[in-house]
Amino acid sequence: MRVIGVTGGVGSGKSFVLNYIEEHFDARVVKADDVGHLLMMPGQVCYEPVIRLFGDWIVNEDGSLNRETIAQIVFEKKDMLEKLDKIIHPAVKKYIVREIERSKKEETEFFFIEAALLLEDNYDEIYDELWYIYCEKEVRMERLRRDRGYSEEKARKVMENQLSEDEFEAKCDFLLYNDEDVAHTYLQIERRMRTYYEPM
Known part of the structure; x- marks a missing residue:
């Protein structure tokens, strides 16, 4: 399994690319954000530590955590974001390692890990290679405004907190251009995936 x-x-x-891969190949896709949300649910490993960090007032009436409030706090307070990351990220990584082992036993051909902090969190210990999805900043800004309702200020602030394009490109094994030309994106994916079936 690769x-x-x-x-x-x-x-x-990234989700657009991975949805296509999941539909067209024998691939398991795990998204770190989804795992993080799962592990913050009642009874899961991050639930109590997050309550201890923020206080009981972030618990909804149904027992779930108010993720919107948490997101707002960590967006404004970097120290709280760092503390939250120390709770969530190691647990997410441990979960993903277990899922990789499970998929190997199921003889899945490909296992894709999607996360914004793959480089920062040393996921190179886990994956065989790294894909970097590239898109022009202006197109990304428009997507964030249209699809997530971000203000221009929020979109810029989120982008500033991530590694630069040069840093991503220097570490990646495959650069995929995901502009507005959907057919071009699909073609790049198909070509790359075909290389894994060709004899060395």
Whole structure:
């Protein structure tokens, strides 16, 4: 099984690329954000530590955590974001390692890990290679405004908190251009995936 990390700036279209891969190949896709949300649910490993960090007032009436409030706090207070990351990121990584082992036993051909912090969190210990999804900053800004309702200020601030394009490109094994030409994106994916079936 080949383990592939997928990263890119916010709004670059990582989910779009991975949805296509999941539909057309024998591939398991795990997104770090989704795992983080799962592990913050009642009874999961991050639930109590997050309550201890923020206080009982972030718990909704149904027992779930108010993720919108948490997101707002960490967006404004970098120290709280760092503390939250120390709770969530190691647990997410441990979960993903377990899922990789499970997929190997199921003889899945490909395992894709999608996370914004693959480089920062040393996921190179886990994946065989890294894909970087590239998209022009202006297109990403427009996607964030259109799809997530971000203000221009919020979109810029989120982008500033991520590694630069040069840093991503220097570390990646495959650069995929995901502009507005969907057919071109699909073609790049198909060509790359075909290389894994060709004899060395």
